[in-house]
Amino acid sequence: MLCEQCNSPMEPEEEREFGGRKLCEDCYIDALSPAKTCDPWATYTASRLDTQELNPAQEVILKLIAQQGHATLAELMKATGLDEAALMREIAALRHMELIRGAMMPGGGRAFKLFKDQG
Numbered sequence: 301m302l303c304e305q306c307n308s309p310m311e312p313e314e315e316r317e318f319g320g321r322k323l324c325e326d327c328y329i330d331a332l333s334p335a336k337t338c339d340p341w342a343t344y345t346a347s348r349l350d351t352q353e354l355n356p357a358q359e360v361i362l363k364l365i366a367q368q369g370h371a372t373l374a375e376l377m378k379a380t381g382l383d384e385a386a387l388m389r390e391i392a393a394l395r396h397m398e399l400i401r402g403a404m405m406p407g408g409g410r411a412f413k414l415f416k417d418q419g
């Protein structure tokens with residue numbers, strides 16, 4: 301007989317029932333643990349999150365912006381100890397990850413805000 305999920309042949313004693321379907325043991329285990337799925341979108345999302353691990357400088361940048369609501373380039377250089385070129389690389393990475401965005405300050409001048417902060 302065949303598993304109704306993956307169509308692989310299975311012995312009658314391997315048969316498991318889940319949601320009214322007859323499944324092989326592998327598919328039954330998969331059905332019981334929906335987090336472990338072969339959904340390409342879930343895999344994509346998970347791998348995308350994996351690549352979003354922040355380095356220490358990026359964490360300092362995010363923390364300062366979260367604390368102050370915004371931060372200028374000068375403030376971020378002071379907080380991270382990076383020079384402008386190195387800092388801009390980290391900022392570019394954070395913007396690419398949609399964690400921060402550039403913003404104009406009411407008094408003029410550029411600053412950075414959290415991406416989700418639309419104020």
Ligand SMILES: [Zn+2]
Nearest residue numbers: 303306324327
């Ligand atoms: Zn199966």
